[in-house]
Amino acid sequence: MTTIQRKIWLLVSVMLLIMGIIWMTLTYYNQQTQEQTNSILQRYLRLNEVTIASQKMITDLNNYLLDPTEIHKVQIEKSIKTIEEVQQDVVKLRNEENAFSVTNYIHLIDSLVETANRSILFSEEQELEGSTNEFNEANRISMYISEMTLTILERELKTYNLFYREIIDQSEELKKLGIWILLLVTAVLLLATYWFSLSITKPVHQLTKAANELAHGRFNQKIKVESNDEIAFLAQTFDTMRININDLILEIQQKAQLEHELQQSKLLLKESQLKSLQSQINPHFLFNTLNTLSKKAYLDGAEETSDLLVSVAGLLRYNLKRIDRPVTLYEEVLVLYQYMEIQRARFADRLHFEANIDESCLHVNIPGLTLQPIIENAVIHAIEPEEDGGTISVRISRDGFWIIMEIEDSGKGISQDNIELLLSGHLDTNVGHSTGIGFQNVVKRLQLFYGVENLVSIESEEGIGTKVIIQIPETREEVNDETTNSG
Template identity: 50%
Template sequence: MRHLQNKIWSLAVVVLLIMVVIWVSLTYYNEKMQDQYNQILERYLVMNELSVMSQELVTALNTYTLHPSKENLEKVQQYKHQVNDRTLEMNAYKHVDNEAELTNYTHLVNSVVELTDQSINFQLSGETDTAKLALSEALHVSDYVSELRLSVIDAESSSYDRFYREMIERSEALTELGIWLLLLIILLLLCFTYWFSQRITKPLESLTYSAKQLSKGDFDAQIITNSKDETAILASTFEQMRININHLFKEIRQKAKLEKELQQSRYLLKESQLLSLQRQINPHFLFNTLNTLSKKAYMEGSMETSDLLVSIADLLRYNLKHMDQPTALREEVYVLKQYVDIQKARFTDRLTFHCDIEETCLDVQIPGLTLQPIIENAIIHAVEPNEDGGVITFRVTHNEQRVAIEIEDNGPGMTSEKVDELLDSNTQTVSERSTGIGFKNVVQRLRIFNGEHDIVHINSQLGIGTTVTLYISKDRGEKKDD
């Protein structure tokens, strides 16, 4: 719970910082007003001291004129230095409202100092009368300094009155500012409290929603939280639980799928066994009859008829033997050629068959009776309904992993819906015009044999033709050889 405690302490610190900022602002404002008030008082004091010191300077000068001595001269010099210091200090108190009055005031004080220097110089040079005239003028200027001090103080008083009124206005403005600051603080606290509560409640709401989804059986929605406190640990635990349950469900689905495929495999096996039983009606009688007819045709000089009967016998023998077990692609190709020879005898020049086979691929294992149903479908749809016949091309190529078997025809083609229907393994159909092993049956047997789903591709265009491609895994074939 440390992170949640940190958030609560953060809220307290923010409130404390806001109060400190307000206190510092008010303190600074009050000190500024106090400084302005102190400056006015200090100006009054400095002006009074400067007026008194100028009078004392003239008094000391008068004493030195009446009784010239070194002690009296030093006293005059001492008062003169004090007056100069106070004059420099007075310049620091000038502002826009009193600059003219203070400038005149300091000039008069400087005039008193200058007249004092002149009187001393005349006294030292023996010009006593001239020194007394300078002293008289210094006395006159000193009196004028005292009068001017009163006028400056009056001007300062009017300035002080304005300052006092401004201070009252500022006090009222400060009260209004305090109200607005209070409202602003309340608003900021409400906003921050809302944001703070959202940072706590939002992750909890997200976890609550995720828990409801899990209770409904939805285990695919990922549980995500942007929080970095204890709720993040709780969310991570929920997410791990969701992943484990989801994996468990996937394993159950996979087992169910494998069981379904096993049932389908058993169904296909029973179907193939049934078809095999149906075709094994007195097989020795059929073989002996076909062999007898073949030899009789050969003896009568009908070589083509003899070869045709041999092909039929070989085809029948292969169908009965390899229905339920894999065989080498080489044997499938041999029987396929026998079947094409039989069909050529039927369609003569209307059937054109091309082969392009890589011999290195012929040792791969393949389920028995895989190629004949596809070639038969191509003949039924591409050759039989067309008066000019059709062209069927058979190719066998390979890469490092798989062998590709292509059966291409120039028939009418199929729609994409028909292609999807042929590749759909949810239904089982048997072609009425083929050997009994329908196309879907071939696809399903190949998928079970290879242990993969994507092993049959159909590329078909209306009016152009159809290409069926079968992919046989080389690894699968090697295992079969073993």
Template identity: 45%
Template sequence: MKTIRKKIMFLSVVIWLIITLVWLLMIYSNQKTIEKYNEILQRYMLIEHVSQSSQASINALNEYFVNSAEDSKNRYAGFSRELKDAQNKLLGLRNPNNYLSLMNYDRMIASQLESMDLAVSFFHHKTDAKASFHFDEAAKTSKYISETTLSLISGELTTYADIYPQMIQQSNDVKMLSFATLAATTFIILLFFYKFSNDITEPILTLTVAAREISRGNFERSVDIRTDDEFQFLANTFDRMRINLKNLIAEMRIKAQVEHDLQEHKLLLKESELRSLQSQINPHFLFNTLNTLAKKAYLEQARETSDLIVSVSDLLRYHLKSLGSPATLRHEIKGLEDYFAIQKARFEERVQYSIQVDEECLSFQVPSLTLQPFVENAFIHAIEPYEEGGYIAIRIRDEGADIRIEIADNGPGISDDTVRSILAGNRQTEYKGHSTGIGIDNVIRRLRLFYGTSDVIRIASDHRTGTSILLTLPKEGGHSFG
């Protein structure tokens, strides 16, 4: 990942390289101009040095002939060497314009050196006449060299007369090139700065817009920044924060709705309890009346009537219990037996039933009035409409982790649509008639709430075999719903 620091360092290096290249280009161009000037100047100085060395060597030789001093001899030898060295360097000055002049100039230098050497040789052999003759020849040659030097310098000036304007033009071109390079460099640097500033300002602007949208409550706009640096990490983090805030607010809204529904449910429950209290007669008065009737029937030898009144009294007492309190299966079975006793008194032999319960299941707790609504439904739809009556079987088994309760009848069965409607908790499936007033959908909701799972009931129905309701109640679990 490229960090902003790396981008800044890269931009600084690029700017430094561009400035360095411009500086090197200007130095190189200036150096070439100076070298050209130096080359021309060195040519002039070398030609002038030949003339000066030629004259100095003649003067030193003359002084040596006059006083024969060792210093004079050494001075002559030094100037002679300088003249010889300058002669060798003249070869580097040749060009098509001065080739012949330089060749004559070279021969004159060679002639002067030869004449001076002969003069020195005859002087050492005491041959003054010949030494004087060769000295005069050397002096004449030196004079010719001086004259030729002026001619060569004039020729050099003529030769390089066209080069000077070119050098001036080249210098001007270098200035223009410098300005052009400076302009191009400035443009490139501005481009780099523009790109770099965009890489910083655009992500900041995007984050600013996203923050403004979130502050307005709009969590749908995603933050998309692709810069491969800290801004992308910041954008991804900001986007995750946006999603988390969106989910959190959605959860808060759901919780608020649930709390609202719960409060509404509590209000409805309170209202229902109030209406129920308003519609109830005094329970103690009712129980006392039923007990009095039961004793009176017993005294009058109407034992069946007495037993029926006791069953009604017990069943009423159980019904008046708070629906918010759980009950054991033992109490549920006792309530069913009272209910069957009352129905047997009504329908006599048209009602047949059986209750099979594993002993270890009797202490298992369930919401009160769980089984009776299913049994009542079976009576109303499977037995009461038919003259031949019907049969209801209740089987309660311990299945290890679960308690299985099966309520089966041999009635005409129910349709698949009705089964789906019951399982979906549709209130329209409540049966009407003389019953507890508690619908199956209410029982199913209370079971699901009590055990914390929706998979508590299954319904199998066929028009030939009847309807079977299977309740699967887990032993682990069970919550208060009051």
């Protein structure tokens, strides 16, 4: 048994001893009167129950006579049964002193029940006058029962008057005895409480002081409590917890430093990947375009050539300045028109271009050079090989907070196997062509920009054409929220 338990048991033992003395003293005075008091109280309660039951029965009988429904009939039958049960209890109250009055009392109850039953019977037989007379008689008997109850109670009070006076005297004695006992118990409790609290509060105070030190972040100070009970063990456990917390804080700091370094490494990796993708610019398009311009300048006048040079200059300026930061879809569409002007100058009537663009989508930010490489692939693989050329159409629309961009051509199409290779990054579509920012690079840059995959899909049927579908959110926060909710 531990020290605090011994202290508590000692205090409890003293209290039990005192309570035992008090109990024996009170038992000596109360044992003599307890049974008689209970008996008298039961007599009074039973007599009072008769009055209440008779009045309840008259009320239920009146309700039944006024409205003879099944519910009221059940209530009156229940009341009759209750008063018959109370009558059995009254029989037990009969003794030599009240035998005559209690016998008459019991007969009155029988008369009340019989009269109520006759009233119910007349009511069921539709004899209103007989039912009313019996009800009045039952009401009169109920009043007699109430009066006789008071008479019997008064006689009982006179009989036990001396007994009540003795109880009052004993109560006065018990009151004096209780005051002395209260003073004695108070004195003992004060002494015991002071001794017990002093043995606990002092080490608790020391432990609280140590806890405040920990609350202020001072985990290097050893916790020591001067005590020989469980609080000393608690202080030792608290000190072990302090050591563990201190070690945990150091471990968390180290992990945070490692996490920070890892995050920086990831950022550097993404930046290097982006720069690697940006560095893959093939100069073939520049040479091909300049060749077209030289031929056009040779064949045509200076005005059309000037316009074409403006488009090329704008396109080159966009390629060089915009790839390292996001642009609006409006800027992408603008450079797309410039690019198509160059290609129309190159292919003339062989190239047909259609655009259906929802202008409410043009404020959306996307990575630079997203649409042009896909359009360029369509020109290279769908228009250039065909003697009659073909058609390229661009559609930009909205679906909720998603922006849908569709680039469709009338070329020979792509097989399903090649589509899977293209989306997985194992099929090169731009060797020797375009600006070098090919289809796979566009897909990778979209994945880096939004942090999710499956933003690009391809629909194609061999011999008919190919459609590239890019689906992006209106803002990057929306796709991050959707990804979090789906996760």
